[in-house]
C-alpha cells in the first residue's frame with residue numbers, strides 16, 4: 565500500500581499548539597510532524613511534510629508530487645472552505661488523499677461545514693484532535709494502493 569506520503573498543512577496551522585488550545589489542542593506542528601515521521605519510519609514509509617500560509621505554494625508542491633507520491637494527507641486549514649484551486653490541483657495530479665481536520669468542523673460555524681475537497685477524498689477525519697493525522701497516515705499505509713506508474 566502507500567509507500568510515500570506527503571503531509572500538507574495549510575494556512576495558520578504553523579500556530580498549532582500556541583493559540584486556541586481549547587479548539588486545536590496544545591501539540592505543536594513540529595511535534596505533529598515528528599510523530600508522523602516516526603510513525604512512517606517504523607513502517608519504512610517515506611514521508612514529506614509541508615506547511616504553508618500561501619495557497620500557491622501548496623498547489624505547486626501538489627503538482628511536484630505527481631508521479632512520486634502515493635498518497636496525500638492534507639489539513640487544508642481554511643482553504644477547505646474556499647479553494648477550488650486546491651481542489652483542482654488535487655484532482656489534476658490524481659493522487660489519493662485523506663482530508664484531516666483537528667476540530668469537528670460540523671460542530672462549528674456554518675461556513676466550516678462545507679469542504680471543496682471532501683467529495684473527492686478517500687476519507688475525511690475530523691474532530692479527533694491531532695490524532696487525526698496518525699489515523700490518516702495509518703489509513704493511507706493500510707488501504708491506499710499506489711497508482712500504476714505511468715510508462
Ligand SMILES: O=C(O)[C@]1(O)C[C@H](CCCOc2ccccc2)[C@@H](O)[C@H](O)C1
Pocket residue numbers: 575576577579580581582583584588639640641642643644664665666667668669676
Ligand atoms: O480543524 C481543523 O483542522 C481546521 O482545518 C483548522 C482551520 C484553521 C487552521 C488554523 O489553525 C490554527 C491552529 C492554532 C491556532 C490558530 C489557528 C479551520 O479554518 C478549519 O475550519 C478547520
